[in-house]
Amino acid sequence: MNTDKKEFAAFPEEEALVPSRSRAQEFFRLLNKNRLAFAGLAIFILFFLTAVAGLVLTSGTKPVLDPALVRLPEKLRPPLSRPNLQVLRPEQIPRLGIYLLGTDDLGRDVFARMLQGAWVSLTVGFVAVGISVVVGIFMGGIAGYFGQEQIRADRILVLILLFLGIGLAFLAHPSLGILLFALGICLWILCGRAKLRLEGSPWARFLFAETISVDTLIMRLVDIMLCFPSFFLILTVVALLPASIYNIMIVIGLTSWMGTTRFVRAEFLSLREQDFVTAAKALGVSKWRIIFRHMIPNAMAPVLVSATIGIATAILTEAGLSFLGFGVPPPHATWGNILSDGKRFIFDAPWLTFEPGLAILIVVLSFNLFGEGLRDILNPKLRERY
Amino acid sequence: MTTNNIMLRSTGLKKYFPVRRGFLQRVVGWIKAVDGVDFDIEQAKTLGLVGESGCGKSTVGRLILKLLEPDEGKIIYKSKDITHLSQNELTPFRKEMQIIFQDPFGSLNPRMTAGQSVEEGLRAVGMKGRRERKERVRELLQMVGIPASAADRFPHEFSGGQRQRIGIARALSVEPSLIVCDEPVSALDVSIQAQIINLLKELQARLGLGYLFISHDLNVVGYMSDMVAVMYLGHIMEYAPTDELFDHPLHPYTFALLSAVPAANGTPLKQGLELRGEVPSAFNPPPGCKFQARCPLAEDRCRRTEIPFYEINQNHLVRCWKVV
Known part of the structure; x- marks a missing residue:
């Protein structure tokens, strides 16, 4: 096709276009307007750097700052106190030459322990929220995009068997669990094979009857999950599983995906009626490309906001678990178990409770502020329209 | 017909x-x-x-x-x-077959540049080669009166008419x-x-x-x-x-x-x-001729039976027996 622009007179020329401003520029312009969100972001970056530094400085066989080094003569020293060099062996002398945040009841350096705990909080926050966001987008996406499809009765049977199988395999009876799982898969294959043969028979009427829609199934599951007091659900699961930081991350993640699911479903339901999605369908763009390229990027804004706030919640949950003694096993320090250990000395050594408490407060607050700010920034109504 | x-x-x-x-x-x-x-x-x-x-x-x-x-x-x-x-x-x-929409604000993906939106069609028909596609996108945009240099801009940077042009370019991308x-x-x-009407006519x-x-x-x-x-x-x-x-x-x-x-x-x-009243709900349409509730010429027959098409001449069909 020949392209001669002259043929179409009176069309907008270059000048008719408004000056370009990229998405990132726009983002920072709005962030700049929202000072609290900006402060939240700054504190978050600081926290991130601290946590990374903490990982580097406190891990390994000969860490720079040893969070597990016991100095019994120097217990419960207040913050900023100098070590008593006469009673300490040379390797016990703190590297900073000062107990920046004091020492605890075993004479361990609280600063080193707080640094170690920062990394735990950071990873728990991010991994748990990562899991919940992935599960949430997956479930919400299915409910929103394929929600109207009906599930056949045999599929539900298979699903129940698979879930029971996985549950049993991980929690109580591995062999029985695997058996159920295998049975589920067999049933799935069998039903697929038998469908044609059984067509029309009274058996098939029940076995292949359409029961409920995918949407109903997933959203009722969300409702059920939301009914549990999630903290106690976590406590139960953590009591059953061996105590480790990874189990805690996974459990927190798997009990907090419901909000994301609802957001994503709602976004998908409104997006699939949008003209640009219809246009993509009319062009013959594949289903998966429509979901990943057209719908998910447009559904991310509320997810991002809830994820930021979710990180704060996950950090709090982990601290709560550690405080109750269900968290990361000692001697590994977390903010929660520093707080928990310190409560016995709250009148003699108040810094043991205040320091981790303040750290949790500041980090959670900064995430919440940033999340709230993000909600405003990503709200298209506040963006300048040209 | x-x-x-x-x-x-x-x-x-x-x-x-x-x-x-x-x-x-x-x-x-x-x-x-x-x-x-x-x-x-x-x-x-x-x-x-x-x-x-x-x-x-x-x-x-x-x-x-x-x-x-x-x-x-x-x-x-x-x-x-x-x-x-x-x-x-x-x-x-x-x-x-392609479609162009009414709402220029909803018809383009806000997360895709104008060029990417048009390119979706080229991908869909299996046009390989990034270079080739980019070149064709430029051609298509120019064909609808959008400068090719605007391919990297996002929909919110265009006016309603310009967006409508991009929508047309997207529809044209699959020929x-x-x-x-x-x-x-x-x-x-x-x-x-x-x-836009003149553009459609010229195309x-x-x-x-x-x-x-x-x-x-x-x-x-x-x-x-x-x-x-x-x-x-x-x-x-x-x-x-x-x-x-x-x-x-x-x-x-x-x-x-x-x-x-x-x-x-x-x-x-x-x-x-002059028309009076509102369009009746399609949920519970009146029996007979669909228009009888508002029709000044309506008679008993219109209310009872569905009216077929009457051919006036070779190309003119009308669904009303009163005017034949």
């Missing part, structure tokens, strides 16, 4: 939407959005589809693109029945022969409307496109179309060549629509018939 180079023919097209109520979401009734629609679109010609909002115009557009599954009737594209093809079997036909224009100018300023002349032009604006339809179908509550009421329809409207509804059109010199295109 028969001519040799018919591109798309729809016969007895029906689409009923279920109305669900209650806890178990039982179907309590049907909305008869499209209730038996027949028309032909000829090669490189425009069929205008007019009617009030809610009469099923847009549904017809989506049905022939197979974005909605028709419940009954046939869609024949270039003498191939595509009514019951699955989404996979439709792939070769996807690039034959279709039929475009469904779903009220393409209703959301635009009048001055921009003229530009038609140059690329030999057929249009199904859906609109509620009779002036625009009159200017664009070769044939006009007037729709009311899921039925086509009158079907005629544009000049004939405007000069000799027969159906009382067509007549009423024409008398409602304001003209620049103050006198409407037709005079003497």
Whole structure:
């Protein structure tokens, strides 16, 4: 096709276009307007750097700052106190030459322990929220995009068997669990094979009857999950599983995906009626490309906001678990178990409770502020329209 | 109604939407959005589809693109029945028929640049090679009057008219022969409307496109179309060549629509018939002729039996026995 622009007179020329401003520029312009969100972001970056530094400085066989080094003569020293060099062996002398945040009841350096705990909080926050966001987008996406499809009765049977199988395999009876799982898969294959043969028979009427829609199934599951007091659900699961930081991350993640699911479903339901999605369908763009390229990027804004706030919640949950003694096993320090250990000395050594408490407060607050700010920034109504 | 180079023919097209109520979401009734629609679109010609909002115009557009599954009737594209093809079997036909939307703000993906939006079509028809695609995108954008340098901009940086042009470029990217224009100018300023309409006309002349032009604006339809179908509550009421329809409207509804059109010199295109009341709900349409509740000529027969088409002359059909 020949392209001669002259043929179409009176069309907008270059000048008719408004000056370009990229998405990132726009983002920072709005962030700049929202000072609290900006402060939240700054504190978050600081926290991130601290946590990374903490990982580097406190891990390994000969860490720079040893969070597990016991100095019994120097217990419960207040913050900023100098070590008593006469009673300490040379390797016990703190590297900073000062107990920046004091020492605890075993004479361990609280600063080193707080640094170690920062990394735990950071990873728990991010991994748990990562899991919940992935599960949430997956479930919400299915409910929103394929929600109207009906599930056949045999599929539900298979699903129940698979879930029971996985549950049993991980929690109580591995062999029985695997058996159920295998049975589920067999049933799935069998039903697929038998469908044609059984067509029309009274058996098939029940076995292949359409029961409920995918949407109903997933959203009722969300409702059920939301009914549990999630903290106690976590406590139960953590009591059953061996105590480790990874189990805690996974459990927190798997009990907090419901909000994301609802957001994503709602976004998908409104997006699939949008003209640009219809246009993509009319062009013959594949289903998966429509979901990943057209719908998910447009559904991310509320997810991002809830994820930021979710990180704060996950950090709090982990601290709560550690405080109750269900968290990361000692001697590994977390903010929660520093707080928990310190409560016995709250009148003699108040810094043991205040320091981790303040750290949790500041980090959670900064995430919440940033999340709230993000909600405003990503709200298209506040963006300048040209 | 028969001519040799018919591109798309729809016969007895029906689409009923279920109305669900209650806890178990039982179907309590049907909305008869499209209730038996027949028309032909000829090669490189425009069929205008007019009617009030809610009469099923847009549904017809989506049905022939197979974005909605028709419940009954046939869609024949270039003498191939595509009514019951699955989404996979439709792939070769996807690039034959395209759509342009009413709302220029909703029709482009806000997270994609203008160029990427147009490129989606090129990908869909399997055009390999980044370079080639980029080059074609530039060509297409220029063809609709958008400078190629604007390919990297996001939709929010364009005006409504410019977005509509990008939407047209996207539709053209797969080199279709039929475009469904779903009220393409209703959301635009009048001055921009003229530009877009002229663009559509020029593209038609140059690329030999057929249009199904859906609109509620009779002036625009009159200017664009070769044939006009007037729709009311899921039925086509009158079907005629544009000049004939405007000069000799027969159906009382067509007549009423024409008398409602304001003209620049103050006198409407037709005079003497004023519509009263609202369009009845498609959920519970009146029996007999769909228009009888508002028709000044309605008699007993109109209320009892469904009125068939009467052929006035070779190309003029009307669904009213009173005016024959």
